[in-house]
Amino acid sequence: DQQVKQNSPSLSVQEGRISILNCDYTNSMFDYFLWYKKYPAEGPTFLISISSIKDKNEDGRFTVFLNKSAKHLSLHIVPSQPGDSAVYFCAASRGQLRQGGSEKLVFGKGTKLTVNP
Amino acid sequence: DTGVSQNPRHKITKRGQNVTFRCDPISEHNRLYWYRQTLGQGPEFLTYFQNEAQLEKSRLLSDRFSAERPKGSFSTLEIQRTEQGDSAMYLCASSRSGVLGGQYFGPGTRLTVT
Numbered sequence: 001d002q003q004v005k006q007n008s009p010s011l012s013v014q015e016g017r018i019s020i021l022n023c024d025y026t027n028s029m030f031d032y033f034l035w036y037k038k039y040p041a042e043g044p045t046f047l048i049s050i051s052s053i054k055d056k057n058e059d060g061r062f063t064v065f066l067n068k069s070a071k072h073l074s075l076h077i078v079p080s081q082p083g084d085s086a087v088y089f090c091a092a093s094r095g096q097l098r099q100g101g102s103e104k105l106v107f108g109k110g111t112k113l114t115v116n117p
Numbered sequence: 118d119t120g121v122s123q124n125p126r127h128k129i130t131k132r133g134q135n136v137t138f139r140c141d142p143i144s145e146h147n148r149l150y151w152y153r154q155t156l157g158q159g160p161e162f163l164t165y166f167q168n169e170a171q172l173e174k175s176r177l178l179s180d181r182f183s184a185e186r187p188k189g190s191f192s193t194l195e196i197q198r199t200e201q202g203d204s205a206m207y208l209c210a211s212s213r214s215g216v217l218g219g220q221y222f223g224p225g226t227r228l229t230v231t
Contacts, residue, residue, distance in 0.1 A: 004159075032216040043121070043208055043222030044160065051217060089159050093216045102173060103148065103216050107159030 003027045004092050006108035015117050019077040023090030023108055026071065030092035034105065035064060035075045037086040044089060048075070080115045087112050119143060121223035123209050129229045130199055137195045138226045142211030149192050150220055151184055152208040153177070160208055166192060199230045 005024045013019045021035075031052040036044035050057040050064045050073070057064050063076045077084055087110040095101020122141045130136050142149050147168050152160035163182070164174045168189035178184075181199075186192040196203055206227050210220035 034216070034219060036222075041224070043210075043224050046219030046221060049217045049219060091159070095216070103212075104150070104162040104165060104173060104175075105152075105160070105220060106162070109157065109159050 001026075002108075003030075004090055004106050004108040006088075006090055006111050008111050009109070010112045010114070012114045012116060013080050015082055015115055016079045019075075019080045019084065019113055019115065021075040021077075021088050021090075021111050021113065023073050023075075024071055025073075025092050027092070027094070027106075028071070029094045030106075031095050031101075032093040033064070033066060033073050034091045034093070035062075036089045036091060036107075037084075038089065038110070039086050047088075077113075080113075082115045082117050085113055085115050121209055121211055121221055123207075123223040123226050125226060126224065127227045127229075129231065132199055132201060132230055134199055135195065135197045136199060136228065137193055138207055138209075138228075140192045140194070140209030140211075140223060142191070142209070143221055144190075146211035146213055146221070147189070148212045148214070148220075149186055150210040150212075151192070151194050152210065152222075154206045154208060154225070155204075163194075196228075199228075201230050204228055204230045 034049040035047045038044045090108040091105040150165040151163040154160045166186040181197045206225040208225045210222045212220045
């Protein structure tokens with residue numbers, strides 16, 4: 001049972017344009033969401049996170065939007081650069097350890113982003 | 118560089134052999150996680166520690182798998198009697214307390230069981 005779904009295996013955009021990566025989840029107990037990017041032969045790199053009490057979080061060129069009612073989140077990259085070409089993973093967690101939750105991350109299968117010069 | 122390190126980076130072993138991997142987390146991080154990733158999939162959670170205490174284990178972690186973090190610093194993951202289905206990238210991550218700050222991953226150990 002895939003609790004975190006990234007339905008687009010790949011996405012191609014032009015340099016300078018916006019990249020929008022989507023993620024859906026099924027478990028309503030998830031309350032923290034994270035995005036990672038991964039280059040070949042490297043471990044995933046943490047990009048940005050959001051708590052379920054917010055609907056938007058921004059960090060430089062990266063913005064994550066959360067729609068709890070739709071169980072959907074998206075990562076916007078503006079403007080896209082060729083160095084952003086990587087596999088992007090969405091991940092979710094059921095909460096903080098001190099609140100009796102679990103800090104393990106449940107990942108989607110990833111979306112391969114290609115930014116063309 | 119004081120990131121998460123993992124050794125070895127690659128391991129080829131014959132079916133039935135035992136293997137052990139090591140992870141050295143970022144020094145001030147008290148949480149340490151193990152994940153496994155196969156081709157075309159995202160990382161799958163195996164287990165995690167807070168200091169030396171193992172707090173959670175996945176159903177994926179059969180009795181052939183054992184993980185330790187003896188002094189709350191580095192961790193080892195051992196697989197006994199390896200099977201071809203164990204071939205994967207084994208990723209280690211560490212974090213301070215809390216989820217929103219992210220887990221910081223090492224480069225992984227690629228295991229190939231022949």
